[in-house]
Amino acid sequence: MRIELERRPDVSKLFSILSPFIALGLTLVFGGIMFMLLGKDPLSALYSFFIEPLTEVWSLHELAIKAAPLILIAVGLSVCYRSNNWNIGAEGQFIMGAIAGSILPVVFYEWQSPLVLPLMMLLGMMGGALFAAIPAFLKAHLNTNEILTSLMLVYVAQLFLDWLVRGAWRNPGGMNFPETRTFDATAILPEMIASGRAHWGFGFAILAAILIWFMMRYTLKGFEITVLGQSERAGRFAGFSSRKMIWFSMLLSGALAGLAGIAEVSGAIQQLRPVISPGYGFTAIIVAFLGRLNPLGIVVAGLVLALTYLGGEAVQVSLQISDKPIRVFQGLLLFFVLSCDTLIHYKIRMMWFDLTDTTADGVR
Amino acid sequence: MKKILFALATTAAVIGFSAAASAADKAKICFVYVGSKTDGGWTQAHDLGRQELEKALGDKIETQFLENVPEGPDAERAIERLARSGCGLIFTTSFGFMDATVKIAAKFPDVKFEHATGYKTAPNLATYNSRFYEGRYIQGQIAAKISQKGVAGYIASFPIPEVVMGINSFVTGARSINPDFKIKVVWANTWFDPGKEADAAKALIDQGVDVLTQHTDTTAPMQVAAERGIKAFGQASDMIKAGPETQLTAIVDTWGAYYIKRTQAFIDGKWETTSSWDGLKDGILTMAPYTNMPDDVKALAEATQKKIESGELKPFTGPLKKQDGSEWLAAGVSSDDGTLLGINFYVEGVDDKLPQ
């Protein structure tokens, strides 16, 4: 058997919409088989995974909390990736943003004013942007590959946070445990609506997605990003500077990751701890691509990925299984979504009997 | 096809029904784990405790758990999910779950919570911990007897009071036998990374320690010690399989006794909030068999264990000096629990600077 792709003359509108559903269908079938093999009832497993988290108000709030940092970071990354700048250190920028924003509630905790919160957010964005400025500078002026530098700096940021919360910033009243003092009420990001604990981080995420979408679609900057991303040469002819674009995209994505960091800390954790992120900066890379690097698509992708975490826990509780099959299921879903997107640009032909090519190359 | 669907639907209904029926007359006891329940260390010990609980009270209760729950907002959500799914008593088994547990406990006043190794309580939130340091004192004494060079290696995870307390207890025990005994400490900055723990073990052995102890979770250091032919102590579970001729003893976390005690109280309606800090005498930790040592050392270890169990011996009893030589405890004075729970200094004999 051979599979062949044929490029469609135009992007298929039909499959742009349909492909995620085809992927979902395939995941349901294969996931169902997996749960059946594990001796669990597939229907109730799939129900717990996809539907149950959406049926209750509290869990919708949790969905928003989980999705907010993913969307915020991924929106920033989409600008980077579209302009061909491979920032994979958003995790580090997230952490540094959280640290910078926490200077006020941790070091200057006695200053309580309505100004604290906006300043924290601003500092968070600056912290993330400054940390992203390191790989930006190294790439723009010393020609150093940003994949390596941004990734390595993630570990540095994690260790810096660890050092802070165990040393200088440790809560003096906290029995010497590694965490800072809890933030004052003036430093806590408020809830968006009264029905649950989802905070304004989600609002920031949606706002950022809309703004970046607008920028990409309707402004010259968006055009510049796309042109430079497709061909540096073409960009140069149009008078765009790829060096300036490195700075722009890295600082922007760093700032958004930093905002995500401080929003998460201020809204959900309310203190600094040795670990403040279960890998949001890395998961957001998947979110960015699942959303096809389109800010609005990223909002959907972020919500779907967040759902897989919530659903995973729901299945664990309702079926009494370990979390390993859930990870596998999550991987399956991602695989199917990614591969079904092929349908948007290509027609797939299955060649059961290969008569055209007698030198049979095997898989093509 | 229709038949299959029908069959599936009925099974689902039956399962759903039986779950509902059993939930009505059985109390649901739930656990939140920070790691995987088969991590061979901290979380596995808690899960073994859960299984013991099921064995002991299985006709009256059912248990449920969530594993690999990251600390932070994810923990809050996981605990809330359990609280909403009808759990009556929820054990959250990592220090990092403290504030999440406090928040959810305030939200669900009818559900009882127990948080391991923390210090915040509420009317429906108790804390529990284990006096691991009692076992470390015995280990220190054994090390001082076994070691030819008078230097032990200590693989530490993170500088939190729990770990510092263990180091101090180990040194105090060792120095009760050999007043010149010293230990070298390597901070691995991880609870769980076999490779890094093995590297740390090699670094210590290469620099001349001839007894190894660890406060990280995998058996990798035990394997390295076995390979290099020195003796070592296990952590969290009996690691004798990793070093049949290497392990002297191990501190085994046996939470089961505590879980059964508290669950029984819960069923009887006698559950009250406490801050319990049980030790060897309560069975919340046990010593793995004393092996690979001469009989007189074994006898000493057993005698010390008895003294600790009876309360005759308290590991942190003066005269004890801090690392800088200043006095910590005067002769005959024992440390209070409050100091221990927040301890952030070394006693004399530790060849390391405590990360501050």
Next chain:
Amino acid sequence: MGIFEAILLTVITAATPLVLAAIGELVTERSGVLNLGVEGMMVMGAACAFIATQQTGSPYVGILAGIASGALFSLLFGFLTLTLVANQVATGLALTILGLGVSGMIGESYVGQSGIKLPQIVFPILSDIPFLGPLLFRQDLIFYLSIALVAGVHWFLFRSRAGLKLRSVGDSHSSAHALGINVIRTRYLAVMFGGACAGLAGAQLSLVYTPQWAENMSAGRGWIALALVVFASWRPWRIVAGGYLFGAVSISQLYAQAFGIGIPSQFLSALPYLATIVVLILISHNRRMTLINTPAALGKAFVPDR
């Protein structure tokens, strides 16, 4: 045995999996494919190697299982990115999620078992050379393989016809296609080679480094291997240099701690990452040299026109 020698031995064990996974990824990337799933393939290799060893009692069967599982697992990535032209970055990351899940699932009942360590192969005479002998000629099969693979890949890429073809596919798939090179097949093979090497690296973890299986035992080493490929600017011998530099810095910080130097351990732990950045800055100064070695078509999908 002197302390210096002892440190080097520890470094070799720590660096070998990094070198192995990185040399495989180097070939994959030279063919123009970016597979970020190294961590997932590595942890799969570790699990399968350990399970096979426990089942058969032979660590050599374990090595084969590690290689085979890595290669098979990478085939999944290949099918998605090469046949279905799915996005490489996202697919690689998804592969890592899947690998961590699957390995945890199949390895669950093997946690806590003590494994069989791969025996050393001692070269007579050579192993008696002072200092170098024990370091280089008293090692296990996987170490020898790691060095042989680097030499082999170097020869293959720069001295063989097939290697030239592979590089041309990575530099410009359309020109290579026009020259009659089967782009997709070349890339499939390169991806599988990368998977096999990552699987072998995993086998080293569960058979040599620490003979046991623990969930998620690769603990981020796949990511370091990915960074090493960039560090090496896609040149094989620089992988060895980078891997050993990284290993040396991360190991010596542990020795420094045991020695009792009073620097915060977090700072020492950050050193390997900082050192890698600094060295890369120094060697990437020459923009032209870097461009020559970077596969121009890296990460770009190819669909043959018909």
